[in-house]
Structures are given as structure tokens and as C-alpha cells.
Amino acid sequence: MLWAVLALSTAIFWGAGYAISEKIMHTGMSPTVFLLLLCIISLPIYATFSVLDGSFLRSIELLSADNFKLGWLCLGACMIFVLGNLFIFEAISLKDATHANILEITYPIFTILFTYIFFKNVHLDWTTALGGILILCGTALIIYKGA
Numbered sequence: 001m002l003w004a005v006l007a008l009s010t011a012i013f014w015g016a017g018y019a020i021s022e023k024i025m026h027t028g029m030s031p032t033v034f035l036l037l038l039c040i041i042s043l044p045i046y047a048t049f050s051v052l053d054g055s056f057l058r059s060i061e062l063l064s065a066d067n068f069k070l071g072w073l074c075l076g077a078c079m080i081f082v083l084g085n086l087f088i089f090e091a092i093s094l095k096d097a098t099h100a101n102i103l104e105i106t107y108p109i110f111t112i113l114f115t116y117i118f119f120k121n122v123h124l125d126w127t128t129a130l131g132g133i134l135i136l137c138g139t140a141l142i143i144y145k146g147a
């Protein structure tokens with residue numbers, strides 16, 4: 001159940017962050033500069049937490065233990081997240097946080113697709129499929145109405 005609390009907490013924090021970032025983007029601040037500030041502020045916070053919980057050294061050992069595949073997976077995932085962050089903040093700067101994030105919320109569909117393509121895993125049941133269909137319907141409605 002903790003995973004659900006953490007996931008919902010993420011939605012709350014991201015919702016607030018995106019709402020605030022819309023105001024920042026519409027002042028004329030570049031999304032790339034905003035993301036740079038986000039990274040500068042994030043680095044000491046993540047470093048501190050990873051050292052305190054003991055995961056920093058374990059993770060470094062994993063990456064340095066001739067684990068070539070894990071290193072490439074980490075690099076690829078980081079690049080993908082960097083581009084995703086850049087694209088969403090560019091979208092917010094061009095429109096607004098509400099519309100950009102309603103379209104962004106289709107990412108579970110792509111998570112299902114890429115989980116299958118990359119790893120041949122399917123974590124799908126009828127309720128998850130129905131939720132995905134509702135997400136697609138909502139997205140189609142917003143695009144159709146010219147948002």
C-alpha cells in the first residue's frame with residue numbers, strides 16, 4: 001500500500017510543480033534554464049538521501065562490477081528522462097500546464113508498449129486496460145476540441 005501513497009504523493013507534488021512552473025515559463029524563463037536550476041538543486045538533495053539510506057555505495061558497486069548492460073540501461077533511461085522533461089516544459093511554455101499535462105498523462109499507454117517491446121513483460125489486466133482506454137478517450141477529446 002505504501003507504493004500507492006507514494007505514487008499519489010508524486011501526483012500531488014508534480015501537479016503543484018507543473019502549476020508553478022507554468023507561471024515561471026510564462027514570465028519568459030527558458031525551459032532549459034529552469035531544468036538546469038532543477039538539476040543543480042536536485043543533485044545535493046539526491047546525493048544526501050542516497051548516502052543516508054546506504055544506496056549510493058551499493059549502486060556504484062553495481063555499476064562498477066563489469067555490469068555493462070546495467071550501465072547502458074541507466075544511461076539510456078537518464079537520456080530519455082532528460083528529453084521527456086525538456087519536452088514537457090517546452091510544451092508548458094508554449095501552451096499551459098493543464099493542457100500539456102493532460103496529454104502527457106498518456107504515458108502509461110507508452111509504458112505498457114515499451115515494457116512489452118523492451119522486456120516482453122505485460123503487466124495488464126482488464127481494469128488497467130480499461131483505464132488506458134479511458135486515458136486515450138480523454139486525450140482524443142482534448143485534441144478533437146482543439147485544446
